[in-house]
Amino acid sequence: MSELNDAQNALLEIISGIKKGHHPGGAINIRANGQLAERHVSENINITSKTDKPGIDIWIKSTCQGESCYIPVVMDESGMVDVVYNDFHVEDGADVTIVAGCGIHNCGNSDSQHDGIHRFFIGNNAHVKYVENHYGSGDGNGKRILNPVTEIHAGEKCIVEMEMVQIKGVDSTIRKTSSFIGKNSKLLIRERLMTHGHQTAISEYLTELNGEGSSADVVSRSVAKDDSYQKYISNIVGNAPCAGHTECDAILMDNARVIAVPELDAANIDASLVHEAAIGKIAGDQIIKLRTLGLTEEEAENAIIDGFLK
Amino acid sequence: MLELKNIIFDVTGDDKKKKRIIDDVSLKLDENKFYVITGPNGSGKSTLAKLIMGIETPTSGNILLNGQDITGLDITERAKLGISFALQQPVRFKGIQVLDLLKMAAKNNESFKDKALSTGEACEYLSAVGLCAREYINREVNSSLSGGELKRIEIATVLARGTKVTLFDEPEAGIDLWSFQNLISVFEDMRKSIRGTVVIISHQERILNIADEIILLADGKIKKIGKKEDMLIDILGAGVASGAFCGKIQPTDKDKGAC
Numbered sequence A: 001m002s003e004l005n006d007a008q009n010a011l012l013e014i015i016s017g018i019k020k021g022h023h024p025g026g027a028i029n030i031r032a033n034g035q036l037a038e039r040h041v042s043e044n045i046n047i048t049s050k051t052d053k054p055g056i057d058i059w060i061k062s063t064c065q066g067e068s069c070y071i072p073v074v075m076d077e078s079g080m081v082d083v084v085y086n087d088f089h090v091e092d093g094a095d096v097t098i099v100a101g102c103g104i105h106n107c108g109n110s111d112s113q114h115d116g117i118h119r120f121f122i123g124n125n126a127h128v129k130y131v132e133n134h135y136g137s138g139d140g141n142g143k144r145i146l147n148p149v150t151e152i153h154a155g156e157k158c159i160v161e162m163e164m165v166q167i168k169g170v171d172s173t174i175r176k177t178s179s180f181i182g183k184n185s186k187l188l189i190r191e192r193l194m195t196h197g198h199q200t201a202i203s204e205y206l207t208e209l210n211g212e213g214s215s216a217d218v219v220s221r222s223v224a225k226d227d228s229y230q231k232y233i234s235n236i237v238g239n240a241p242c243a244g245h246t247e248c249d250a251i252l253m254d255n256a257r258v259i260a261v262p263e264l265d266a267a268n269i270d271a272s273l274v275h276e277a278a279i280g281k282i283a284g285d286q287i288i289k290l291r292t293l294g295l296t297e298e299e300a301e302n303a304i305i306d307g308f309l310k
Numbered sequence B: 001m002l003e004l005k006n007i008i009f010d011v012t013g014d015d016k017k018k019k020r021i022i023d024d025v026s027l028k029l030d031e032n033k034f035y036v037i038t039g040p041n042g043s044g045k046s047t048l049a050k051l052i053m054g055i056e057t058p059t060s061g062n063i064l065l066n067g068q069d070i071t072g073l074d075i076t077e078r079a080k081l082g083i084s085f086a087l088q089q090p091v092r093f094k095g096i097q098v099l100d101l102l103k104m105a106a107k108n109n110e111s112f113k114d115k116a117l118s119t120g121e122a123c124e125y126l127s128a129v130g131l132c133a134r135e136y137i138n139r140e141v142n143s144s145l146s147g148g149e150l151k152r153i154e155i156a157t158v159l160a161r162g163t164k165v166t167l168f169d170e171p172e173a174g175i176d177l178w179s180f181q182n183l184i185s186v187f188e189d190m191r192k193s194i195r196g197t198v199v200i201i202s203h204q205e206r207i208l209n210i211a212d213e214i215i216l217l218a219d220g221k222i223k224k225i226g227k228k229e230d231m232l233i234d235i236l237g238a239g240v241a242s243g244a245f246c247g248k249i250q251p252t253d254k255d256k257g258a259c
């Protein structure tokens, strides 16, 4: 295990809220520049390294009730490509919050890339809250690239909440999230995204509602600035009596481009699926209202965006 | 003092024809006075308020605030000089919470100096407009709020600004009867504490009752300024006059009486 340097500590705090040298409690596994930097396990959450490929297995026991598990990744070495396979095994009845995320600081001229492949195997009656924060910094010409792949297998009567945030500094992202939801289980996905400069972000969601009484709410809120490009693809498949809703709500600025591709596939007479998509610039009357409170046009824009992405 | 000098506001309609919305309006609005602007729908009341706030720019004429010509100033500059405006149709924001909005509003309020508005202070403004502060302070100002709730929050933000000139555009619209009386006392308190110019656009007799002066607008012109007693006939007359345009549409037998 190695000590984190200052840049890595700064990234760590931004993506996970963990302050330097401070142990937040629960289980923790910090990966820095492709290596294990720190690990603590708890009575209810065990973490083991994979032997066949890079990555970890996270074992969350039934006795885990309201504990947190932190698995942040930080990178500050230019030109590095890091691929990691993390599997979460959540036992029946467990209640856990997982704080993941990746921060890349790239001052160099080669691209830095982290691809996290996360799989969740969730037992019955479990409650999983997953929070993932992606962030990039550094002024080199090298790109900061994140391509997360997430796969969720939820049993019966589960609640799975996924919160994915990417607000700044990631040049290129392709996010693929597939979910397979069992009987009476509920999936909530909240994506918040801001792109600027020449960044591109593609999010692809496939949600299969396979069990009777299952439901999904897949919602993306995003702001696209400058010359950035976003594409949001969300496909909900209803294979059973179920309820699915997907929504893309985007604010468009400058020369940016946003594409929303919702797809609904109802394969059961009692599947009820809805999609909504709205893309447009900030409403003029919103800016006017905030200006009447004394904000400048720029301050008003920022306040509207901050609120929208909060 | 707020002064309007020969304000004219023209718009070009869809038919490319010029339409005069405000027709040579001159007005002097004193400090420590309560004005109510009334008049038929479409007479130009909201437009006049927007011209004062800088949301619309007059085709000709001048607006002066305490002697300073503010005609060329934009919305933000006028807001900072001490003009506030509660909109007839308040705006909704996804994600912005009531507390955020109140904090933005109070930012230039001198009575908070450079301190940010505290949650407790924010709650007082909400209570003043009859909203249970605890319930609303963290609500998003989005489409989940009812029309009346939104209208009250709009009034609260304007109260939080505490400016010398405040314009309310039909503040009573959508507000239930019980709260209406409280709303009136809010306006009265406001005038007492700030000693500023309060202008309320309203059709409500109970608001007309508390006005120092009533300004009757019709077809973009000031028809009369005065006390309620002297104006009732004019006010009723103006309403009838505005209905006159119905005569231009040839009524069929079936429509008879519809106007």
Ligand SMILES: Nc1ncnc2c1ncn2[C@@H]1O[C@H](COP(=O)(O)OP(=O)(O)OP(=O)(O)O)[C@@H](O)[C@H]1O
Residues within 6 Å of the ligand: B011, B012, B013, B021, B039, B040, B041, B042, B043, B044, B045, B046, B047, B048, B088
């Ligand atoms: N930008 C514009 N383009 C065309 N017509 C306009 C414009 N702004 C206002 N008008 C017209 O000017 C007239 C005055 O509008 P205004 O909103 O000021 O009326 P009001 O007196 O506030 O009416 P109400 O009592 O219904 O609120 C209306 O006939 C309206 O349609």
Ligand SMILES: [Mg+2]
Residues within 6 Å of the ligand: B045, B046, B047, B088, B169
């Ligand atoms: Mg109006």
